[in-house]
Amino acid sequence: MINTERLISTFLDLVRIDSPALHEKGVADHLCALLSQRGYDIRIDDAGPAIGGDTGNVIVRVPATGPGDAIAFSAHMDCVPPCLGIEPVVADGVIRAAGNTILGGDDKAGIAAILEALFHLEEEKIPHPELYLLFTVCEEAGMFGAKHLDFSRIKAREVVVLDAGGDVGTIIVRAPSKAGITLTFHGRSAHAGIEPEKGISAIQLAAHAVSRMNLLRIDEETVANLGRIEGGGPTNIVPDSVTLTGEARSQTGSKLLAQIEHMRLCCVKAVEEFGGSFDFSHEISYPAMDVPAHSMLLHRALHACNNLNLTAAVKGTGGGSDANIFAGKGLSCINLGIGMSRVHTTDEFIRIEDLVKSAQLTASLMQR
Numbered sequence: 326m327i328n329t330e331r332l333i334s335t336f337l338d339l340v341r342i343d344s345p346a347l348h349e350k351g352v353a354d355h356l357c358a359l360l361s362q363r364g365y366d367i368r369i370d371d372a373g374p375a376i377g378g379d380t381g382n383v384i385v386r387v388p389a390t391g392p393g394d395a396i397a398f399s400a401h402m403d404c405v406p407p408c409l410g411i412e413p414v415v416a417d418g419v420i421r422a423a424g425n426t427i428l429g430g431d432d433k434a435g436i437a438a439i440l441e442a443l444f445h446l447e448e449e450k451i452p453h454p455e456l457y458l459l460f461t462v463c464e465e466a467g468m469f470g471a472k473h474l475d476f477s478r479i480k481a482r483e484v485v486v487l488d489a490g491g492d493v494g495t496i497i498v499r500a501p502s503k504a505g506i507t508l509t510f511h512g513r514s515a516h517a518g519i520e521p522e523k524g525i526s527a528i529q530l531a532a533h534a535v536s537r538m539n540l541l542r543i544d545e546e547t548v549a550n551l552g553r554i555e556g557g558g559p560t561n562i563v564p565d566s567v568t569l570t571g572e573a574r575s576q577t578g579s580k581l582l583a584q585i586e587h588m589r590l591c592c593v594k595a596v597e598e599f600g601g602s603f604d605f606s607h608e609i610s611y612p613a614m615d616v617p618a619h620s621m622l623l624h625r626a627l628h629a630c631n632n633l634n635l636t637a638a639v640k641g642t643g644g645g646s647d648a649n650i651f652a653g654k655g656l657s658c659i660n661l662g663i664g665m666s667r668v669h670t671t672d673e674f675i676r677i678e679d680l681v682k683s684a685q686l687t688a689s690l691m692q693r
């Protein structure tokens with residue numbers, strides 16, 4: 326059986342340690358202390374210096390005690406703000422934060438479940454294949470830990486990520502690729518009262534381009550949004566520069582590129598009509614994840630849910646996670662719902678029952 330008391334205290338200890346993105350060292354040190362006293366092989370990779378953080382990813386290798394291919398389990402150590410000085414409160418089987426902070430169940434519930442599953446297998450002497458535990462940094466700020474993770478010493482070809490909302494039994498198998506988009510319009514400044522006809526308004530250019538764009542929901546798997554507009558100055562000057570930043574996402578790479586090209590062509594048309602010029606750039610932030618229906622990992626997860634009487638729900642999501650990065654590296658990957666609720670808000674909570682179910686499901690997936 327899962328040791329519920331220990332699981333809760335592991336979780337509470339973790340959420341009390343401050344760990345905004347790039348400052349996860351407290352959690353990394355805590356995990357190293359906890360695992361090294363049990364004799365595990367722990368390594369911190371070079372992601373920290375590479376991304377300007379105070380620690381790298383924590384990678385734990387657990388030697389096989391039974392047959393089967395190696396498998397990895399992953400959760401991220403960083404939290405979104407406000408996440409300093411979190412004081413968890415347990416009442417009626419639910420854990421919340423006392424003050425005006427998030428709880429940090431995203432993703433410390435994932436870390437706690439992985440640790441408890443491992444301790445359970447070890448104490449009950451349940452055989453398992455070689456395991457890798459990947460505790461990443463800087464997921465929330467753009468999955469920079471996962472992007473810099475050193476895979477050369479990780480022999481697992483399958484990764485179970487514990488970082489999705491929804492009931493335990495939720496299995497995320499699809500997540501879109503995302504591109505960041507920046508477009509800057511260049512007009513010509515002129516005195517707005519004396520000779521405005523000599524100017525080209527960058528704001529007008531931007532308005533004409535944006536009014537031509539298909540945005541928001543494009544189709545069932547493609548979305549686009551402009552999130553910010555910056556530029557201009559005093560009202561008596563025709564503005565010569567305005568910058569818009571946005572993003573597009575799609576499950577299908579060709580659709581993502583088509584949407585980006587559509588947005589660029591709207592800019593072309595605007596400057597053809599009104600003069601001026603523009604710079605347009607996009608950067609793919611992360612690749613899509615798309616687990617095939619015949620995936621062995623997915624089948625084992627469904628089987629494990631069934632054995633534990635969990636209602637399995639195989640789903641897609643519109644958000645990204647470390648799972649996208651692992652999938653992009655060619656690993657077989659699923660992202661599990663761990664019951665964390667109202668994440669990224671100060672109303673975040675998690676039920677103890679869900680912590681326990683996550684640990685049970687993880688322990689089951691660690692066995693072959």
Ligand SMILES: [Zn+2]
Nearest residue numbers: 401431432488
């Ligand atoms: Zn998360």
